[in-house]
Amino acid sequence: MPIHSFLNYLALEKKYSQHTITAYLKDLNSFQEFCNNEFDKQRIIEANYAQIRSWIVALVNANISNRTINRKISSLKSFYKFLQKTKEIDSNPLAKHKALKVPKQVQVPFSEKEIRNAINLLDEEVDFESLRNRLIIELFYTTGMRRSELINLKLTNLDFANETVKVLGKRNKERYIPLLKPVQNSLKKYIEVRNEMNTNETYLFLTKKGKKIYNTLVYRVINNYFSSVSSKVKKSPHILRHSFATHLLNEGADLNSVKELLGHSSLASTQVYTHSSMGKLKEIYNQAHPRSKKN
Known part of the structure; x- marks a missing residue:
């Protein structure tokens, strides 16, 4: 399974915490669930950008914050980069994707x-x-x-x-x-x-x-x-x-x-x-x- 191979790769890199790896798994499973419901159980390895855009729109409509959506898409993008590296796909469907705008957080200094x-x-x-x-x-x-x-x-x-x-x-x-x-x-x-x-x-x-x-x-x-x-x-x-x-x-x-x-x-x-x-x-x-x- 490509997802398991990807997670094993992250674990071997030793620069990702277990918490981060778990977050990657959650994001990938979330997109896979969307593909199951919307695209007749299509594997995410076969998804194109239009289908990923549909997921983004669904997340926005569900009132998910842009910051969280960007994190989910970042997880997916990293997954596709890995698939490119292992030659399981020819191109990354998110290669030209631009992150959603997020409001700058005002950082409050200490008194x-x-x-x-x-x-x-x-x-x-x-x-x-x-x-x-x-x-x-x-x-x-x-x-x-x-x-x-x-x-x-x-x-x-x-x-x-x-x-x-x-x-x-x-x-x-x-x-x-x-x-x-x-x-x-x-x-x-x-x-x-x-x-x-x-x-x-x-x-x-x-x-x-x-x-x-x-x-x-x-x-x-x-x-x-x-x-x-x-x-x-x-x-x-x-x-x-x-x-x-x-x-x-x-x-x-x-x-x-x-x-x-x-x-x-x-x-x-x-x-x-x-x-x-x-x-x-x-x-x-x-x-x-x-x-x-x-x-």
């Missing part, structure tokens, strides 16, 4: 109080992991760096003399970000404990076993601590980067300066964060504009 409370949870702890976790939160919030940039920081990237950290961003573009005094102090405390570990790793952030940290560990650190202080749905490293930019703009920072700190190649990318700052901007505007003082 200054939430960030302060998350850091305070680690105030009394002085063991290796607590010092590391506090520093991870502080660096995200005070530098706005990306998760991949933080993970790949090396000890040699730190310049205490000039109070900066060198970050390697997208397309290997380097930038230098200032380090606040409290963060420098946290760095020195962490490095002092880190130096006691028996490791030759050159990366700044390590696991307790002396290995380079990884994506899910960093996400878990942020999610765990902020779950204790925030009721926001999304609690991730990117929300801390979002908070960094939003809070700077709220305090009157120049958009171009924030762009450079974030490592964006264009202002268009940075302007996303001005949405969250609009409330503060309106407040300043209403207080300062001469017309606001007239009844």
